[in-house]
Amino acid sequence: MDLSFGPEYSAFRDTVRAFVTAHKDKQPTPGSAVKSSELLDWQTLLIEQGYHSRTIPTEYGGYGAEPDIIESRIIAEEFAREQMNTGLAGQGISMLTPMLLEMGTEQQKQKFIKPSIRGEIAWCQGYSEPGAGSDLASLTTKAELDGDEWVINGQKIWTSSAHIADWIFCLVRTEPEAPKHQGISFLLFEMNTPGIEIRPLVDMTGNANFNEVFFTDVRVPKHQIVGQRGQGWKVANAILGHERGSLAPPDAANSRLNGVIKLMQQETINGQCVIDNPIFRDRLMKLQGRVMAMQYNDMRLLSSRINKTQDAKLAGMVVKLIGTELRHEIEGLAIDVMGEIGLSYGDNPYLKGSGSWQYQYMYYLGLIIGGGTSQIQKNIISERGLDMPKEPKIQAKQGA
């Protein structure tokens, strides 16, 4: 066991820390508008300094550093220490860009990567459909070739940020005769293309980040496909793996847990501090132990990425399942700590922490379901982690 990063990284850490210290007061104000110059300038600065898009080649607008897991970790740690704005996120940056680097044509890389990482093109992801959730590969939105154009008809749902996106990366069925996993293609097109209708989908938090997106004879140039016809499922899976681990980072759970501790020290019932109530304290400590286990699990995962001989396959598979459930419980404890105040929402004057406990409690229920439900995660763990057999297929319904 060696938990240090070694002396060769201490100079690097000093450099990052110096940047963070010097720019603490220069970061964008929270809640800055999408594509505001404040946000875009900050993003450009981060990329130029190598604190965003670090390993993306310079010819595509990145910083061009060699991949180094420890350097990335140090940047994340130092930014988190000061709760520094880490730049733009979103599906175009976290999912599409790495996929284009791996499977895109040279022309696609040239055209899309730089404006995507700089925040000039915002993306949304068109995967799920009303009839294709956990069984995503059964999607039916179809694209038919008509001359040099794809003609798209169908519907997507749970499309985050569709209302503010410039482009969409979208899974469509192009080979209706092929087995379901082999008939899908991966298309890129602009959201202002005629025939696209976006309807907001209000979720239980009261926000409308999700949308329904309808396609009626949407015409898209033939070359805007990633990978070959029928390879879309392979392309999509390469990125889904990318998404899952990042949905429930244990360090974020720990900082929320520390927030609950503060809350328990402040909140009183009949003048008695909640932290002095042994039942609440036990619930808190139970969660703290679980968070710690996930933090050490995370250390093991980091180590296995550096030392390729270490096997941590199963350790990686459990993060989304355990992490999202754990986070939901942490937020739930905070609400119980507040009791009746925990019912407050919106403009209620007794609201604490801007209502973030209530919001996150519901938001994390969304994450337990989204990105592969807990039940799908258990299928993955049992089939790929424990080598248990798949559920036998039943005969398809008549007419399906």
Add this chain to the structure above:
Amino acid sequence: MEFGLSQEQVLLQDSVNRYLNDQASLDVVRKFTAGDIDDKSIWAGLAGLGVAGLMIPEEHGGVGLGSMDAVIVAECLGYHVTPSAFLSSAVMAPSVLLSAGHTENLAEIASGDLRFGIAFSEAIGAREKAGITIKQTQLTGKCLFVLDADADAYLIATPEQAIYLVQADAAGLIRNRLTTVDNTQTICELILNDVKSELISTDKNSYLGALKAGRIVQAADTLGAAQCMLDQAVTYAKQREQFNRVIASFQAVKHMCAEMAAHLEPCRSMIWYAGHALQSELEDANLVACHTKAHLAEVGQFVAKTATEVHGGMGFTDLVGLHYWFKRIGFNRQLLGSPERLREDAARIQSLA
């Protein structure tokens, strides 16, 4: 940065596992719990591998390894539900004796010729009004739930966290073996009537250091036992057929196994970190020890119940013998601090209680 086992540690794990596979099968464990054999030959064999002197420095006849190595061995012992004096004689007693500078027994402990038991229950939380009174160094009273019913000597901790040494054959000492639900690990009561003792330490750190190490190592034993139950459940589910399918193809069964794995796999990292924290004397070692034992107790209990259920009716029988692991996990949960007690300790360490 390397979070994992070294090559030497993998070799240690392999050699202990190989020995236990060959010499301490479930049949041997069954005979031991039935009282047909004692555990002396198993302990001698383990001592031959260096297990008895694992944490004792070489100048005192031991192997000179640390708590990271101890958690690896403990996981093997839990996996095989092995009767052994490891926790008391190889981990907790050497910790006390080394910190107190009382080194004369260490070589014999390392060779396995001398076994030290641990009587810490009254310092952690007395039950049944047990406890001892001390006149000079003569001890009178009762110690309950003392680790190792066959030890040659015992280290007794008082509520003030002083530690006394008594010989098992001392005049005035009566030792009664206590039947437990587990019986792969033995405990006893000591009834003392003006028994001669030796004061080993009045330094709280001797007591706390040994307790910390004991909690982490016992949690590692639970990890091993729970891992074995999960492995058995998955193997069984892949063989057992109902409705013309192996039951491992039913989602209800798969999800039970996935939940066990999902809760258990991070525990391995937690145990490794705890072993490392203790060995490197990290500041958070005591907090980690409390949380690790409490968390493993909870996960262990979940796995023990769920793995038994996966086996259906067979899980409930003596025939399959799954109950040896179930009971081992239950034993580990209560000794050296139950989860509620440990979490209260964890809160206190952070000044939250």
